[in-house]
Amino acid sequence: MDLNLKVWRQKNATEKGALKDYAIKEVSPDSSFLEMLDLLNDQLIESGEDPVAFDHDCREGICGSCSLYVNGEAHGPSRAITTCQLHMRSFKDGDTIYIEPFRAKAFPVIKDLVVDRSSFDRIQQAGGFISVNTSGNTQDANALPIPKADADKAFDAATCIGCGACVATCKNASAMLFVSAKVSQFSLLPQGKVEAKSRALNMVHQMDLEGFGNCTNTGACEVECPKGISLENIARLNREFLGATITEG
């Protein structure tokens, strides 16, 4: 299939960027979206132009690196997948495709389609853990039975890949879905309950410092999240957070 691409090109963080047109021919419908970009880059390199920079690594929807805004949607038109899992068969011959980076104040562009998401790491550093040392001197794993339903819910929350689609989609650029996923995972497990309140406080505090917006419950994040992280988690975070602010006065 032949396509018209409109790709965001931006030399670096300080220079201004713009959409640039590229025509690309003979794309296999079986190729993935990123393989289509590989093809474009190959052509650009062989013709002496600068290839398009984009983040990617696993190319199977789990590392959370890829972060493209395709035709106005984070990770493109399909649901429950990342950009790297999007296949060209989702498009038609002759289509025009807009390709832009995830945009948010807290995700500044580094180059072309690559953005800086280290704000997510700093939120995790503020409290996304259980304070237990890795010495191995812990009790036997089965000494603490956990109801399957709780374990499964904690797992569902824990599958967040930290891609940032929720932020890029949200009109307020809020990171609530991302933060709530971690807070929920731990507050659903007895091991994590102990610090549940301080964790919520610290992570939310850091989220605010990083310049993410407020959550106004539009629910857009849940729709675009490739891992199906549910809004229930935000409700749980709100409970932990409110509980914490009340107890701390």
Place this chain on the structure above:
Amino acid sequence: MAVLDSKTPAGPIDKKWTQHKNDINVVNPANKRLIDVIVVGTGLAGASAAATLAELGYKVKAFCYQDSPRRAHSIAAQGGINAAKNYQGDNDSTYRLFYDTVKGGDYRSRESNVYRLAEVSANIIDQCVAQGVPFAREYGGLLDNRSFGGVLVSRTFYAKGQTGQQLLLGAYSAMNRQIGMGRIEQFNRHEMLDVVVVDGKARGIIARDLVSGKIERHGAHAVLICSGGYGNVFFLSTNAMGSNVTAAWKIHKRGAYFANPCYTQIHPTCIPRSGEHQSKLTLMSESLRNDGRIWVPAKKEDAEAIRTGKLKPTDLKEEDRDYYLERRYPSFGNLVPRDVASRAAKERCDAGFGVNKTGEAVYLDFDAAITRYGHEKALVDGIHDASEQKIRELGEAVIESKYGNLFQMYEKIVDQNPYKTPMMIYPAVHYTMGGVWVDYNLMTTIPGCYALGEANFSDHGANRLGASALMQGLADGYFVIPYTIGDYLGDEIRTGPIPTDSPEFDAAEKEVTGQLNKLLGIQGKHSVDHFHKRLGKVMWDKVGMARNAKGLNEAIEEIKQIRKEFWEDVRIPGSSNELNPELEKAGRVADFLELGELFARDALERNESCGGHFREESQTEEGEALRDDKNFSYVAAWEYTGEPSKAILHKEELEFKDIELKQRSYK
């Protein structure tokens, strides 16, 4: 050169580790604060090591090329992690895990290291649960297990098809706690491009900030290489796009021996390739072999009809299907080890029974499991007159709960619904058992330089059993290195900070910038991928699943030629002082082009079949791999002396005192 000293402690196998820990140096907490440790890589091995060393009080600097430690390739591991917990009461034990791993590795690993791995395995699970890793559980609230290939017990712990993700996020959270406390300094989007050796000891690294392109010097008292495996030397593999050999190769060039480079795992259950555009291959976890049955049509004409689309697999009757693993290996059936399953698939496809357009695919069928689970679930739910449709529905739901994300992944890529029609699979490069040679302390032949995780060679011999890499990565990082590093660092407490203005740092930095400028200066005609693909093709065709002397000799020459052309004709746009993914790739491919040659030489040298290494010259009449213990019961450790063709082979003889050497049989 000195004889390779594995530093294996004396004494009975089950006492070695305890005794060793009693015998080695311990650094007191106040002194730990004076010691810098560099950790290259934040996968399971690196993240666990960084977190634990920081908790102990060392000052840690950790590096990864991704934008966050959480994105290391370990995140992609699917199926599970082994541990000898014997929770299922099926007679598992430390000894059995040790035995299975040595046998699975086709008797080419070091007994003492493997025993230690089995010994600490149970603790990993305790540790991860304490960290909040949400492993799968049974209704009673206890941990669930599944089986993996090559073993007869159920010892694999898992979190759906995302076990690696959950374990890595656990280790990442432990790292985050230490980063928050300032005990780990984390360098994202940084690539280590050389190790600096001063007076014979590793004293730091040269790294490139991938965003600004700045070359940086970092000094330390010890350097840990946790940079993962080098399967991408084949271009197509299940590894992440950025997985590379650079860190391991650079230390090799500075004195670290490289062991058994030819030991590669070709995983039997991957999605077959679909065309030239293919950039990587996708694994379908081995756990699927718990419930999936592997087959091809029994008659060639049926295979032919399927390939041309005239027949559907679901049209074939039972008697027209060849469940070749169950036929050839009745006692292990679909759960034979990976190397055996892969070769059997290749054998059927080469014989003309392959099932997709390319003829390189076999079926992995869940139909029987769906029906079986459906019946069970109907009974549990008290439905006694369930219709066939209801049973399928219930069965599919059970399969979904076990492998949902894998089925979804498959459907996205292949555009077929695996609940309704069998999956198509074919072997693909997946893991490298070979790697940097290390002693019992995980130290390389450069004092102060260690290698952990997939980057080292130590535990899996010539074939790794499923769910054992995650176990090894975490064992190395959480439970081995925190002890063994003390033995070396005990003598470093008076050294003081490592200066980075020494002539050795100057020289190393100059070499790094020299190589970058050279690459950028070529301005030839072809992209880096062009050369990488050519290398991959030679590797797959001649150094892949079946190898022979003629092909290997040709491969060596062809790789040299591609390397020459690469250095004359590669084209890298842009400059070195900006984010330049092509420049990053070029450096990695340059190293693959050297490693590839050594890899083929190693395969040529080892004129026996063992594990994943199959030499056509060495097989039984039935076509099974034939080991030659008399001549090849050693670790091949290569010393770099200027170029791969001049590397010198050193042998570490393997001793088997606790396990009897036998030809492997899964019949």
